[in-house]
């Protein structure tokens with residue numbers, strides 16, 4: 001149904017009106033819009049079905065995040081982890097952070113097959129300034145999402161823009177590490193992801209050895225992102241703590 005919605009953008013502390021004819025929107029929904037705030041997630045604060053506007057004056061809502069999350073979540077440091085097979089699937093979590101890609105925005109991935117131990121990040125070869133920025137990102141919990149399914153992993157890092165970092169991890173070795181930021185050398189996003197992976201794996205090993213074994217699946221989301229993306233604005237859920 002056509003609607004006119006108010007969208008609040010926390011990063012700009014700004015509320016603007018958008019026209020919507022593509023989604024069934026409700027207060028609390030997390031959305032992306034076109035126009036000058038393209039790429040920034042916003043939250044629907046009001047929906048109106050009674051309006052008369054000139055279309056040319058309005059930008060549209062172009063994506064609705066799928067924040068319908070179910071499952072069991074366990075604390076692991078700064079993050080919550082789940083071992084449920086479907087909870088926090090990358091296809092879903094991607095919609096929380098990443099605006100839809102344009103048709104010509106497909107990624108091409110090239111990989112050299114080299115690997116290095118997760119225990120020795122110096123072998124990533126990041127220069128010192130980059131390593132320090134990555135360390136800062138990690139400490140600020142900017143690795144909002146991390147999933148490792150078998151050997152195949154991906155993570156979303158919230159920098160000035162969100163980036164999805166992909167990697168392979170097996171037998172203590174990292175390979176195929178790629179980040180789509182415009183940096184041809186090892187970047188701060190990669191450093192932050194590896195530090196987060198190291199922390200989360202060591203917490204899992206220590207606390208949940210019966211729930212996660214290498215080769216299995218875990219997904220982690222930062223407590224901050226869980227609050228902002230999943231809990232805020234949702235009124236149709238039940239939270240069970242034990």
Ligand SMILES: [Zn+2]
Nearest residue numbers: 179181187189
């Ligand atoms: Zn990067």
